[in-house]
Amino acid sequence: MTSAVAGVVVVSLTSVGLTAVPAAAATGDERENLQMVQSVQAPRFAVAPDQIPVRDSVVGRGIPLGDDPAQRIDLGSLARAHSSALVRVTVQEPSADATVRTAGRTDVLFAPAGVTTSTTLLLPVTGGEISLSADRADVPVRVEALAFMGGLANSPGATIALAEPVLRADTTVSHGGTYLSTTPIWFGVTGDGGVPTEARSVYVSVDVTVATDDVLFLGDGQQLALSAGRSIVTTVVDADMQGGVSATLRSGTGDLRASVLGWVVEAVEGASNANFRGSYVLSTENRAPVSGRATPYAPLSLDAADHGDIDYALVLVSATAGTRADTTTLAWEHPLSGRASGVAVDREAASAPQLALVPVDQDEVSVAPRRGAATLTVQTLGGFLGDPEQAQGDEAATITITAPRDLDSLDISNTGFFRIEGVVTAGPNAVDRVEISSPSVGFIANAELDYDGDKITWSLRTLAPEDGDFTYVARVFDRADPTRARDEDEVRITLDVADADDEVVSPDVRTYNLDPANPEFRAIDENTVAFVSRPDLEPGQILVSGPVVGAESGLFARVSHLDVIDGEWVVSLTDAELNDAFFQTDIDETIEYGEDSPIQVTDLLATAADPDTLIEGTYAPVSADGTVGPEVSVDDYEIAQGSSAMTAGTNAELRTGEDVDLTLGADDFDIDPADFETQCRQAGSDGQEPVGEEIDENGEWHPTVNLTASPSTACPSSRLGIDLHGTWSTGLDANILFGLENGKPKVINATHLEPWEFDAAQARQLDTRAAIGITAGGEVTLSLDFVLKVKMDLKWAVWKSKIKIVEFTNVVTSTFKANASLRAFFEAEGKLNFRLDVAEVALPTSVFVVLGVPIAITNRLNFAIAVTGKLKAEVAIPAVGLERVDRFGFTYSSAKGIERVKNDTPTKYVTPSLQKLGSSTEISLEGGIAVGPEGTYRSRIYSFAGPDLGVSAQAGVEGKAATTLLPPREVEAEVQVYLAIGITGQVKLTLLKWDLVNLKLFAIGVRLNLFTKKWKFTL
Secondary structure, three states: OEEEEOOEEEEOHHHHOOOOOOOOOOOHHHHHHHHOOEOOOOOEEEEOOOOOOOEEHHHOEOOOEOOOOOOEEEOOHHHHHOOEEEEEEEEOOOOOOEEEEEHHHEEEEEEOOOOOEEEEEEEEOEOOEEEOEEOOOOEOEEEEEEEEEEOOOOOOOOEEEEEEEEEEEEHHHOEOOOOEOOOOEEEEOOOOOOOOOOOOEEEEEEEEEEOOOEEEEEOOOOEEEEOOEEEEEEEEEOOOOOOEEEEEEOOOOEEEEEEEEEEEOOOOOOEOOOOOOOOEEEOOOOOOOEEEEEEOOEOEEEEOOOOOOEEEEEEEEEEEEOOOOOOEEEEOOOOOOOOOOOOEEOOOOOEEEEEEEEEOEOOEEEEEEOOOOEEEEEEEEEEEEOOOOOOOOOOOOEEEEEEOOOOOEEEOOOOOOEEEEEEEEOOOOOEEEEEEEEOOOEEEEEOEEEEEOOEEEEEEEEOOOOOEEEEEEEEEEEOOOOOOEEEEEEEEEEEEOOOOOOOEEOOOEEEEOOOOOOOOOEEEEOOEEEEOOOOOOOOOOEEEEOOEOOEOOOEEEEEEEEEEEOOEEEEEEEOOOHHHHEEEEEEEEEEOOOOOOOOEEEEHHHHOOOHHHHEEEEEEEEOOOOOEOOOEEOOOEEEOOOOOOOOOOOOEEEEEHHHOOOOOOHHHOOOOHHHOOEEEEOOOOOOOOOOHHHOOOOOOOOOOOOOOOOOOEOOOOOOOOOOOOOOEEEEEEEEEEEEEEOOEEEEEEOOOOOHHHHHHHHHHHHOOOEEEEEEEEEEEEEEEEEEEEEEEOOOOEOOHHHEEEEEEEEEEEEEEEEEEEEEEEEEEEEEEEEEEEEEEEEOOOEEEEEOOEEEEEEEEEEEEEEEEEEEEEEEEEEEEEEEEEEEEEEEEEOOOEEEEEEOOOOEEEEOOOOEOOOOOOOOEEEEEEEEEEEEEEEEEEOOEEEEEEEEEEEEEEEEEEEEOOOOOOEEEEEEEEEEEEEEEEEEOOOOOOOOOOOEEEEEEEEEEEEEEEEEEEEO
16 A cells, blocks of 8 residues: 655555545645655564573583674574564573673673673574673573564664664773763763664663662663672663763762663654554653562562553563572562573572563563562563553543644744644553644644653644644544544644745754854864763754864764763764755855965975875887887986975966966967967867766766867957956966986976076986976966755645755866977887876865855865877977866756766867977977876865866877978978867765765766868978
């Protein structure tokens, strides 16, 4: 009776017992609300049959427990159908202190020498087996399976064991506190290791050492009587709103170590049901400890069930044997029968509190020692549901709305919703669901339940589609008849709701560090922050921070869990999505960096501590038959010696105002202006360059036709008609000498040399007949277009699928000029490919604010000079250059997903000319070479990568040229000018959708053939 629609489960009314509404009578909004109900399944729960222990080494059934952590214990065939088990472990009078462990070498039972000690554990089951070991060999042990459990992560009341316990407190290392005392300490139990923040209950093992007998009080009301020394107690706790529990001693001091073993699933907002047969429910009415003396003929009886449909209670029990008593066990049936099993009661030492699964009869349980007398303390924690009770009696379930109050007026125009909440009491049966409706629409949604100490609370995020007066009705249903409400309450309120153009931010957002001068926490890393004092934060809330040291792009994350470590409140964070926080907003901004912006340009070549790390690449000789290789790494880098030293700003600098010159001109070269000529390839003229929609899901472009250059045209007078967003640029300069020394490539940086010094150094290298001199320059500026448009289509309930990302755009506009002159003398052909890191640019963080919530964007740039080629030459190429504007990035929407943005842009280039080298009498060229800037752009929206892009644009000259042997010496040349474009990039956008991790945006390498020239000239 279920079908998937738009990622939600559509549920029939009768399948989950929702109040039946005739199809003709249901409104369109109500039908939509019914479709959003999440169908949930019942948990698995089976009590182990009464049988002999699966291991009892004292009587020869199985071997003692050893110290091999890989050993497993088979629980039998019934266990194979379940994923978790409640298991009682008893160590029987060990010869020396013994500790029992489970996965991850987590200690779960401590037995002093000579003392019979037991405990009940929640353990994961794999193939019917559990993991148990000891800290030494030959530990006498009895293992009994009590019950088997399992279920899905959304099965309400399902008990789920963690694959490996998670440590959440250890006072010996100041985790959770420095020590136990009469002052409470606090430790978290949810959010880590797979335990959800909204867990109904959490299984925790507390390992406590105290100097004298004491009582450990837990924040949910439990009282654990402890003997002097070490005790390990496994119990089930109810976490507070921050996902943890406090602990304090009655009188002394001690140490505590707490590990989470598993958890119980809660019914989340919108779930079809809150409880099923087999669900575990907390006790809210019978939580007080009951103590008394018991004998086999006078058991201790107590109420252990809040309602009649509980078949088995989960209690915490401790015992002290009477005088002259023998070691015995506790029995939960009367009169006593069956085998001697159960909670161990040592003849001398008091037993530490431990869990017991006990049958319930008429809401009561009774317990007695099998032999002798004992003083018992029993505290009911909860119970597992059986079949519902049909008789209602005088104690039907009740429901009360506690907020908002009747006749309240609420303005939710900036928050989107309000919470209707209240308290429910169960009658003879556990609550099936709390249903919220309104006469204006009918059914809205099922509320979320929270078993909170001595009461059951409920809440639902709700709203209305328009301003006005509305009545909201809350009804409680129990498991006996899920179609009939047992009680209802209503409230009338006046609402001012969000209009279509209102900014709306979830009230679950918590903002910090809006004033950078006064940070409210320190960022340990992008997933962890630390507060000096207890923060007003709860798991599940959204933490948003402005820029702070350690998180210069701010933070946007969901609170996973809290811990107290070394006196600080450490908050662990996990991914959140933008529409968790922003329900409605419209940001469309171009981030403009002006000459007054605090832009920092670092000249890496002049300031690097180890300049060799700035160069990478390869060189390979090419044989006469065209064979390439072997490749040799280009890693030998040195700075030329000259009359002046290299200083910061030599290779890279920030240019502003009139110093910005992004127009390619004759003044960029050492050339007669009369010999300088540029032309343009027009955008979209020949299909050589892809646009965004032509790039596939792997970021690649596969052209389907042979591409040739289109005829070039004259260039426009200004920078290709593009208006820059800013008045700044990063200027790059690099005078580089590449040569071979004993067959090994070397790069010499000579940028700081005087012109005559560089000419001399270049001549010396060229004389080796295996060198290239490169005078390269470049200038780059950019802007960022940022768009965030979120729209909510919420009417009565908050469904995340109804909060749409209309547009999220992150696009870079990069304007650059690249210019170079080349002098090459390679007598033997070679292939080279290397890059030299030149500059790092830190751009200021831009912050947009939506209703007090910051959106921080930080950008960093890295620039290099890249050289690639394969040539054999004796030639000077005085002018190689390009000018263009690139626009690239992505846009995302809930409807279409990721769409790549890339333009096909005009390209301005220098037409080629060839000259002879110095006093040489010939010109030769076979092959080509390309030189140009390579930029890496890294944008951070909060701490997320969006995007990381690499862009290279190398101006290349390739062809053939040869000089005749007889006078007049003529050069016959055919040269092609091209542009080698490379765009790579990936993006991590879990803030848009959790599975958008390392999405490849671009993996493009394109050669644009710009111009071909054939000509002859006389030397």
